[in-house]
Amino acid sequence: MKKILIYGDSQIKKNITIKNLIKNSDGSLIKISKSLKNPIEELNNNLMSNSLFGDKKNILIEDINKFSEKIKNTILDQIKDFSSENIDVLIITNDSSKLKIKFDDILDCSLPKHWEEDKWIKFIKEIALFFNTDINDNAAEYLLNLYGYNDIYLFEEIKKLSIYSDNNINIEDIKEIGYLYSNIDFENFAYLLSSKRKEEVLELAKKYLSNPDFNLTPFIWFLFNYFLDLYRVIINIEPKKKFSWPEAQKLSQDTKVSKMRVKKFLGIRFKNEKEFYANHTLFYTKKDLMDIIIKLEEYDRLAKIGENKDLIFMNIILDICG
Numbered sequence: 001m002k003k004i005l006i007y008g009d010s011q012i013k014k015n016i017t018i019k020n021l022i023k024n025s026d027g028s029l030i031k032i033s034k035s036l037k038n039p040i041e042e043l044n045n046n047l048m049s050n051s052l053f054g055d056k057k058n059i060l061i062e063d064i065n066k067f068s069e070k071i072k073n074t075i076l077d078q079i080k081d082f083s084s085e086n087i088d089v090l091i092i093t094n095d096s097s098k099l100k101i102k103f104d105d106i107l108d109c110s111l112p113k114h115w116e117e118d119k120w121i122k123f124i125k126e127i128a129l130f131f132n133t134d135i136n137d138n139a140a141e142y143l144l145n146l147y148g149y150n151d152i153y154l155f156e157e158i159k160k161l162s163i164y165s166d167n168n169i170n171i172e173d174i175k176e177i178g179y180l181y182s183n184i185d186f187e188n189f190a191y192l193l194s195s196k197r198k199e200e201v202l203e204l205a206k207k208y209l210s211n212p213d214f215n216l217t218p219f220i221w222f223l224f225n226y227f228l229d230l231y232r233v234i235i236n237i238e239p240k241k242k243f244s245w246p247e248a249q250k251l252s253q254d255t256k257v258s259k260m261r262v263k264k265f266l267g268i269r270f271k272n273e274k275e276f277y278a279n280h281t282l283f284y285t286k287k288d289l290m291d292i293i294i295k296l297e298e299y300d301r302l303a304k305i306g307e308n309k310d311l312i313f314m315n316i317i318l319d320i321c322g
Helices: 011-022 039-048 069-080 117-130 137-147 151-164 171-177 186-194 198-209 216-234 245-255 259-265 286-304 309-321
Strands: 002-007 028-032 057-061 087-094 105-108
Touching: 002 011, 011 057, 011 087, 011 117, 011 151, 028 039, 039 057, 039 069, 117 137, 117 151, 137 151, 137 171, 151 171, 151 216, 186 198, 186 216, 186 309, 198 309, 216 245, 216 259, 216 286, 216 309, 245 259, 286 309
Parallel strands: 002 087, 002 105, 028 057, 057 087
Antiparallel strands: none
């Protein structure tokens, strides 16, 4: 029996890793989660019981960090020295790698940082491989530029593209099959929203909402991370009317926010650029941004329980643009 810890902030990467770990096993997957009435009893039953037919099991203890400290410690005590020939793998998922027991393998399922584009492209290729297909570098970069750093959206779109493409996803496949790729640019929408360009934002919102397949939850996640990046910038700089490119580069390094986002947040425009960028340090205080981030968390919960997505989307726009 192997004990494996999977940690990190990407549920998509965790799910892919788990399925790859057990794909060659004949045993069933038993999940122990916080939602069970008595997770400790359920775990004990599966640890101690043997199959009459000799079939092995795989046990997954999901998100152990979400259990109470008492239950978490009881589970760790139970499995610390436990071993069984009837179990192939015992997997624990957690938010961090810090658990006080020894594992045979510790697997990192954290998302790459925003500026680690090469790692994001590699991750996109791993998702494609999970669906038994391939995606070329240009297509992977195209997806990343359109959807940004959202593993949920990337996973869902590659899943769909893998069904219709000929085992190799290219840019033309994305334009032809992909979900609204021809007219959706989330990064641009988020910038228009943060710049309080209300009329343009409302026009785009109508296009998004007119599509029955539009999924608001991961879109809110994108906005949440966007405004969190803006918060990181605002708290690390004093507002002023004009910033330089060297200042943006240093701020990007200090905050780990991508250079292009910092550039736009600070209203920096290169000589060959026609687009005007608004200086966000003049728009927002630290409190303003924290209020927006908290509101987006609230709207995320409402979207997940099935509240009216049109109303949620419009409320987000009104809260930010006024």
